[in-house]
Amino acid sequence: MLLAVLAAGCAVSDSAAAWQPSVDLTRLRGTIRLDGSSTVFPISEAYAEEFQIAARGSVRVTVGISGTGGGFKKFCHDELDIADASRPISQHEIAECRAQGIAFVELPIAFDGLSVVVSPRNTFVDCLTVSELRTMWQSSAQGVITRWSQVRPGWPDRPFRLFGPGPDSGTFDYFTDAIMGREKDSRGDYTASEDDNVLVQGIANDPYALGYFGYAYYVENQSRLRVVPIDAERGGGCVAPSPETITSGRYQPLARPLFLYAKVAALERPEVREFLRFYLAPENSELIAQTGYVPLPAWAYEAAWQRLERREVGTVFLGRAIEGVTLDDLFGRAPTLPAEP
Amino acid sequence: MSPPAASYSAPHLMRRRLRGRLFEWLALASTVVAIVVLALLLLDVLHDGLPRLSWSFLTNYPSRLAARAGIAPALVGSVALIVLTAALALPTGIAAAVWLEEYARRSWLTRVIEVNIANLAGVPSIIYGLLGLGLFVRALNLQRSLLAGALTMALLVLPIIILNTREALRAVPRSQREAAYALGATRSQVVWGVVVPAALPGIFTGIILALSRAIGETAPLIVVGAVAFIAFLPTSPLDPFTVLPIQIFNWVSRPQPAFHANAAAAILVLLVVLLSLNATAIVLRDRARRSLRW
Amino acid sequence: MITLPRPDVAAPQRLRARDLRRPPRRTLRELACELPLLLAALVSIVTTVGIIGVLAAETLAFFRLVPLGQFLTDTQWTPLFLEKHFGIVVLLSGTLLTTAIAMLVALPLGLLSAIYLSEYARPGVRRVLKPVLEILAGIPTVVYGYFALLFVTPLLQALIPGLAVFNALSAGIVMGIMILPLVSSMSEDAMAAVPRALREGAYALGATRFEVATQIVVPAALSGIVAAFILAVSRAIGETMIVAIAAGLSPTLTLNPLVPIETMTAYIVQVSQGDTPQGTLEYRTIFAVGTTLFMLTLALNIVSQWVLDRFREEYQ
Numbered sequence: 001m002l003l004a005v006l007a008a009g010c011a012v013s014d015s016a017a018a019w020q021p022s023v024d025l026t027r028l029r030g031t032i033r034l035d036g037s038s039t040v041f042p043i044s045e046a047y048a049e050e051f052q053i054a055a056r057g058s059v060r061v062t063v064g065i066s067g068t069g070g071g072f073k074k075f076c077h078d079e080l081d082i083a084d085a086s087r088p089i090s091q092h093e094i095a096e097c098r099a100q101g102i103a104f105v106e107l108p109i110a111f112d113g114l115s116v117v118v119s120p121r122n123t124f125v126d127c128l129t130v131s132e133l134r135t136m137w138q139s140s141a142q143g144v145i146t147r148w149s150q151v152r153p154g155w156p157d158r159p160f161r162l163f164g165p166g167p168d169s170g171t172f173d174y175f176t177d178a179i180m181g182r183e184k185d186s187r188g189d190y191t192a193s194e195d196d197n198v199l200v201q202g203i204a205n206d207p208y209a210l211g212y213f214g215y216a217y218y219v220e221n222q223s224r225l226r227v228v229p230i231d232a233e234r235g236g237g238c239v240a241p242s243p244e245t246i247t248s249g250r251y252q253p254l255a256r257p258l259f260l261y262a263k264v265a266a267l268e269r270p271e272v273r274e275f276l277r278f279y280l281a282p283e284n285s286e287l288i289a290q291t292g293y294v295p296l297p298a299w300a301y302e303a304a305w306q307r308l309e310r311r312e313v314g315t316v317f318l319g320r321a322i323e324g325v326t327l328d329d330l331f332g333r334a335p336t337l338p339a340e341p
Numbered sequence: 342m343s344p345p346a347a348s349y350s351a352p353h354l355m356r357r358r359l360r361g362r363l364f365e366w367l368a369l370a371s372t373v374v375a376i377v378v379l380a381l382l383l384l385d386v387l388h389d390g391l392p393r394l395s396w397s398f399l400t401n402y403p404s405r406l407a408a409r410a411g412i413a414p415a416l417v418g419s420v421a422l423i424v425l426t427a428a429l430a431l432p433t434g435i436a437a438a439v440w441l442e443e444y445a446r447r448s449w450l451t452r453v454i455e456v457n458i459a460n461l462a463g464v465p466s467i468i469y470g471l472l473g474l475g476l477f478v479r480a481l482n483l484q485r486s487l488l489a490g491a492l493t494m495a496l497l498v499l500p501i502i503i504l505n506t507r508e509a510l511r512a513v514p515r516s517q518r519e520a521a522y523a524l525g526a527t528r529s530q531v532v533w534g535v536v537v538p539a540a541l542p543g544i545f546t547g548i549i550l551a552l553s554r555a556i557g558e559t560a561p562l563i564v565v566g567a568v569a570f571i572a573f574l575p576t577s578p579l580d581p582f583t584v585l586p587i588q589i590f591n592w593v594s595r596p597q598p599a600f601h602a603n604a605a606a607a608i609l610v611l612l613v614v615l616l617s618l619n620a621t622a623i624v625l626r627d628r629a630r631r632s633l634r635w
Numbered sequence: 636m637i638t639l640p641r642p643d644v645a646a647p648q649r650l651r652a653r654d655l656r657r658p659p660r661r662t663l664r665e666l667a668c669e670l671p672l673l674l675a676a677l678v679s680i681v682t683t684v685g686i687i688g689v690l691a692a693e694t695l696a697f698f699r700l701v702p703l704g705q706f707l708t709d710t711q712w713t714p715l716f717l718e719k720h721f722g723i724v725v726l727l728s729g730t731l732l733t734t735a736i737a738m739l740v741a742l743p744l745g746l747l748s749a750i751y752l753s754e755y756a757r758p759g760v761r762r763v764l765k766p767v768l769e770i771l772a773g774i775p776t777v778v779y780g781y782f783a784l785l786f787v788t789p790l791l792q793a794l795i796p797g798l799a800v801f802n803a804l805s806a807g808i809v810m811g812i813m814i815l816p817l818v819s820s821m822s823e824d825a826m827a828a829v830p831r832a833l834r835e836g837a838y839a840l841g842a843t844r845f846e847v848a849t850q851i852v853v854p855a856a857l858s859g860i861v862a863a864f865i866l867a868v869s870r871a872i873g874e875t876m877i878v879a880i881a882a883g884l885s886p887t888l889t890l891n892p893l894v895p896i897e898t899m900t901a902y903i904v905q906v907s908q909g910d911t912p913q914g915t916l917e918y919r920t921i922f923a924v925g926t927t928l929f930m931l932t933l934a935l936n937i938v939s940q941w942v943l944d945r946f947r948e949e950y951q
Contacts, residue, residue, distance in 0.1 A: 031581075045405050045570050052402075052572050062581055063570040065908070073915065139718045142711065161799060161895070166905070167715035176717075188713030188720065191801065191885035191895050193905070198884070201596040202800045202895070205792070209799075221596060291405075361845030368751035371744040372764055375819075378812045379771050382782045389785075436675035444669050445676075458679050463866070463936040464929065465873025467900050468686060471925045474907070475689030496682045503679070529668040557775025560875035560900065564907040564921075586777045586876075593781050593880055601785055608778050619773060 018283045021274060025055035028271040035064035036071020036084030037170045039214035040258050042291040043110060044084050047279050050287065054278070059271045068170025072261075076102050081266040082276075085259040086112065086170030086214070087177075088317040094338060103264040106315045107280065107304045108330045111294040113241030114175055114254035115218040117225040121207035124148070124155050127238035129231040130253065133179045136162070136210070142187035148208065156208075162190035163199040163211030175212055178253040178323050200225065215241055219292030230254060243294045253323045257330055258293065264311055280305045296327065303331045313337060386612070390605025398606055402572040403588065407599030412607050415588035417574045418487070419556060419614075422584055425491035426498065426555055431548060433495070434502030435537075441503070442510040443532045462500040469497045470561030478565055485566045488578040493565050494558065498551040505547025509540040542629025549622040553615050559586035585611045690929060693922030700916060706923070712886040712897075714920045721920070723927055725886045729803070729896035733878055734871040736807025736892060737814060741867055744811075745818025746853075746860065752819070753826040754848040765820075772816035780880030783809040788881065801883030801895035810877050814867045821866065825859020826852050858946035862939045869935035873928065875900035899924045 034044050041063060048061035066074065068085045075083035076097040089097075089106070097104060116133070118125050132151050135141065148155040165171045167184060177183045191202055200217060203209040204224040218227055218241070229238035232252040245251035260279065266272045278284060282298035289295055314335035401411020445451045473493030483489040513536050521531040537544075562584055571583045585607055592604035698706070701721045709722030748768070752761055788805040792798045829852050837847045853860065883895025884905050897905070903921045 041570075042405060048570060049402075049404055049572055057573060060573040061570075139716065142713075182717065184715075184717035186716055188711060188716050188718075189885065189887055191883055193884050198594050198596075201594075202883075204596065205800055224596070357843050357846070361843040364845045364849075365751070365755055368747045368755060371747035372751050372768075372819075374744055375748065375771055375812060375815050376764070376767050379767065379774075381786070382774070382778070385782060385786045386778070433675045433678050436672045437679065440669070440672035440676045444672060454676055454679060457683050459940065460933060460936055461679060461682060463869060463932065464686070465875070465900065465932055467873070467875045467903055468690075468925055468929050468932075470907070471903070471922060472682070472686045472689050475693065475922070476685055496685075499679060499682065527662070527665055529665055553773065557773075557777070559775070559777045560879075560904060563904055586775055589777050589781065590876065590880065593777075593784060601781075604781055608781060611775060611778070615773065615775070
C-alpha cells in the first residue's frame with residue numbers, strides 16, 4: 001500500500017523534493033486536523049497530500065470543508081489544529097476563542113480574486129459594475145429582481161439562475177461585505193453549495209446562469225466558464241482577475257488574501273510544526289500556483305514563518321476594513337488582540 | 342388458462358380480445374421499461390468507469406489530481422464499517438428475533454416491540470444519521486469516528502435482521518420443536534440446539550441482505566462522518582473514515598469529467614461487492630431449500 | 636444432522652398430559668438465558684426512544700428561537716442569511732414535487748408490471764424478470780444519483796431546452812424507477828393472495844384475461860396495492876442521495892420541474908457536509924427539518940399498515 005503511495009508520489013511536482021525537512025518526517029506521528037473555507041480547501045488539500053507522501057504516511061492530515069464560519073467555530077472549540085479561512089477572523093470569533101482559551105496565529109498564505117463567472121454560451125454579459133452586482137444579489141432582490149433585463153436595460157428578458165457559496169462560507173461573507181456593504185446581506189433563492197465544484201457544474205451549460213467563487217475554481221474550469229470583468233466604479237474601468245491584477249490591487253473590490261489560523265497549543269507538536277514549515281516554504285509555493293490561486297512573494301512566507309516562531313498571536317485586522325488589502329497591510333503591522341473585557 | 346368459447350357476438354368478442362392484447366403489451370412494456378433503464382444504467386457506468394479500473398485505482402489514495410486518485414481508504418473504510426456493524430448488529434438482531442419468536446408470550450410488550458420494529462424499518466435512513474449525530478457523535482462524544490458510523494448503521498439494519506430472522510425461525514416446523522421438548526429438552530436447548538441451527542441458512546440470507554443494504558448507504562454516514570479529504574487508512578474505530586458511497590458522492594460532485602470516470606469506476610467496485618454478497622445469499626437460500634427435508 | 640442435548644433429568648419420570656401442553660418449567664438458568672435476549676429486543680425500543688429524544692430535544696430548542704407559526708407559514712427558507720426566514724413549506728414543496736414526479740413513474744409502471752408478472756407471464760419469464768426487478772431495488776441510491784445527473788439530465792436537456800443542470804424532473808424520474816420494484820413486488824404479493832377460485836369463476840363466465848385482471852384481481856387485491864402506493868410515497872419522501880446529487884441545493888417555492896429546488900433530505904445533507912457544531916441555530920434547523928420528515932413518513936407508514944390490516948380480511 002505504501003509502495004503504491006510512493007509510486008504515485010514519485011509522479012509529484014519536483015518542488016516538494018527541493019524542500020528539506022528539518023526532521024526525519026517518517027519519525028513523526030499524529031493526526032493534523034484542518035477544516036474551514038472551501039476556497040482554501042484546494043490549497044490545503046494539495047499541501048496535505050504532498051506532505052503525507054513526503055512523510056510516507058506516518059503523519060495523517062485531514063481537511064474538511066465546513067466553510068470559514070464553520071471552521072472557526074470548530075477551531076475555537078478546540079476541535080481543529082488549523083483553520084482554513086477566506087476572510088480574517090471576526091470580533092465575535094476572537095471572543096469565542098478567548099472564552100475557550102484558544103490562542104491563534106494569523107498566517108496569510110495566498111491571494112484570491114473572487115471571480116464572477118457565466119457560461120461561455122452567455123453572449124451578452126461583457127462587464128458588470130458593483131452596483132449591478134448589488135442589484136442582483138442583495139437580500140431585497142429576492143423574488144423581485146429575477147430577470148437579466150432588470151439588471152441592465154438591453155439585456156435579454158430571461159430569468160437568471162444564480163449560484164454561489166452558502167452562508168457559512170468566508171467567500172460568501174467577503175462577497176456580501178464587498179458588494180453589498182453588509183455581511184450576509186444576500187438573497188437566499190440561489191443554489192448554495194459549500195462545494196464550489198457543484199456550482200461550476202450548474203453554471204457551465206446554462207447561458208442564463210451566473211455565479212461567484214474563488215479564482216482557483218475559475219482557473220481550474222477555464223474551458224467551461226467565462227469570467228466577467230468587474231468595474232469597481234472608482235475610475236479603474238472593467239478589470240478581469242489575473243495573478244497580476246490581483247496582487248497589484250487593480251482587481252477590486254474582489255481581491256482578497258487567504259489565511260491559515262494555527263492554534264498555538266498545536267505548535268508544540270513536531271508534526272504540526274513541520275507541516276506548517278512545509279506549507280510556508282517558499283520553494284513549495286508552486287503548489288499554490290498549481291491550484292490557480294496567487295502565491296505571495298518569498299519574503300511574505302518568511303515573515304509569516306517568523307510570526308509563527310515568535311508566537312505573535314492576534315490579527316492585523318482589528319478595526320480595519322477587510323477589502324482592498326495589500327501585502328503591506330498584511331505584514332507591515334503587528335498582530336493584535338482586542339483588550340480583555 | 343384461456344377463457345372457454347363463449348356465446349357472445351363475434352365482433353364484440355374481438356374487441357374485448359383486442360383490448361386485452363393491447364393491455365398485455367402495455368403491461369409487458371412497463372416491466373420492460375424498468376429492465377431497459379437498468380441496462381442503460383449499467384452500460385453507462387461500465388462505459389465511463391471500466392477504462393479507469395486498475396490495480397492502482399484500488400490502492401491509491403484520493404488526490405486532487407483525478408488520474409492519481411484511488412479508493413483505498415474508501416474501500417478499507419467500507420469493509421471496516423461492515424465488519425464493525427455486523428459485530429454490533431448480528432448478535433443483537435438475532436437475539437431479539439429469537440426472543441420475539443421463541444420466548445415471548447403474546448402481551449402488550451411484544452405487540453409494542455413488533456409494531457416498533459415494523460415502523461423502524463420504514464424510517465428514512467437519514468433520520469438514523471441524525472440519531473447518530475445527536476447521540477453517538479455528540480452526546481457520547483465519539484466524534485466523527487468509525488465507531489459512531491458503525492453504531493448508527495447497526496441501528497439502521499437491526500429491524501431488517503430481526504424481521505428476516507423471525508421469518509427464518511418461523512419456517513422451522515413445529516414438529517422439530519415438539520420432538521425436542523418431548524425428549525425433555527429445556528426451552529433454551531430447543532432454541533439453540535434445534536431451531537436456530539435449522540434456521541441458519543435463512544438467517545444468513547437475512548444477514549447478507551441487511552449488510553448489502555448497509556454497504557450502499559450514504560446519507561446517514563455523511564451526517565455522521567464524512568470528511569472531505571482522507572488520505573490514510575483507518576487503524577482504530579476512533580479514527581475518521583470514509584466509505585465507498587461517500588467517495589462516489591464526492592467525485593460525482595466535482596465537475597471535471599475525469600472525476601466522473603473515477604466515480605463510475607468506484608461504482609463498479611461497489612456493484613461487484615454487492616453482487617458477490619447477493620449471489621452468496623441466493624446460493625445459501627437455494628442450499629437451505631434443498632437441504633431442509635421436513 | 637441435528638443432535639439433541641442430553642436431557643436434564645436424573646431418572647425417567649412419567650410424562651403427564653399437561654407437561655406436553657405447557658412449556659417446560661422455568662429454572663433460574665432459563666431465565667438467565669432469556670434475559671440477554673429480552674434486552675436485545677428492547678434495543679429496538681431504545682432506538683425509537685433515541686430517535687424521538689434526539690429529534691425532540693433539538694427541535695424544541697429550535698422552536699424556542701423560531702415561532703412555530705413562522706415555521707409553518709413563511710414562504711422563504713433562508714435560515715443562514717442576514718434576513719432569516721424559516722418557511723418549511725419551501726423545502727416541503729421541493730420534496731413533494733420530486734415525490735409527485737416519482738409517483739407518476741413508479742405507480743402506473745409498477746402496477747402494470749405487477750399485473751403482467753402475476754396474470755400474464757409464463758413461469759419461465761417470471762423467473763427471469765422477478766430477480767431483475769430485485770436487482771433494481773438493490774442498487775445503492777448514490778449510483779442512481781450519478782445516473783440522474785450524468786446520463787438522464789443531459790438526455791433531457793437535449794429534449795427540453797432550458798432545462799437546468801439541477802432540476803426536479805431528472806431526479807423524480809430516476810427516483811420513480813428506483814421505487815418501481817417496491818410497488819411491483821408488493822402489488823404482486825397482494826394479487827398472488829387473491830384466491831384462484833375468484834379468477835376461475837370469472838373465466839368460467841367468459842371473461843377475458845384483461846377483464847379478470849382489471850375487474851376481479853386488482854379490486855380484490857386493492858388493500859395491498861393501496862398500501863404499496865402509500866409506502867412508495869413514504870419511500871420517495873425519505874429519499875436523499877438522488878435528490879441531493881441531481882435536484883439541486885436551491886430552496887425555491889415552485890411547481891416547475893425544470894428548475895433547481897431543494898428537498899428536506901437534501902438540506903440536511905447540505906448542512907451536515909459543513910459539519911455544524913452543537914448548539915448553533917444551523918445545527919437545530921437540520922433537526923427541525925428532520926422531525927418534519929420523520930413525522931410525515933411515520934404517518935404514511937402507519938396509514939399503509941392500517942390499510943393493509945383493515946381491508947385485507949374482506950376478501951378471505
